[in-house]
Amino acid sequence: MAIRDRGKKKWQFAFGMPELIKAQRNLWIDQKRMEKPIIDDYEKEEFDQRICYALEHNLPIKVTIWTDGFSSDITGRIHYLNPISYQLRIELQRGEFRRINFGDVIDLSVVD
Numbered sequence: 001m002a003i004r005d006r007g008k009k010k011w012q013f014a015f016g017m018p019e020l021i022k023a024q025r026n027l028w029i030d031q032k033r034m035e036k037p038i039i040d041d042y043e044k045e046e047f048d049q050r051i052c053y054a055l056e057h058n059l060p061i062k063v064t065i066w067t068d069g070f071s072s073d074i075t076g077r078i079h080y081l082n083p084i085s086y087q088l089r090i091e092l093q094r095g096e097f098r099r100i101n102f103g104d105v106i107d108l109s110v111v112d
Helices: 007-015 018-032 041-057
Strands: 060-067 070-082 087-093 096-101 105-110
Touching: 041 060, 041 070, 041 105, 060 087, 070 096
Parallel strands: none
Antiparallel strands: 060 070, 060 105, 070 087, 087 096
């Protein structure tokens, strides 16, 4: 007596439920999220000194930003610093700018 296997048909039900696949993807993404690190006053003061140094010598900076549980790096030159709205405008390429809030910055370094 031969065993008759159904092949791929036995797994077909899992691909018929898009909600299950979406829930699994969201679960995997949520596992990679991190909490926002706490930046103390000494680190903020050090960030200010690095910004001033980069502005004075027109050097590029590398900024690590925390956005919704994930961090990303941005490298460019400081174009404008707005102390009223607590924003930093960075020129990524010639004519391409990006605004960054001071509250989202978790690391800042000057690229020599």
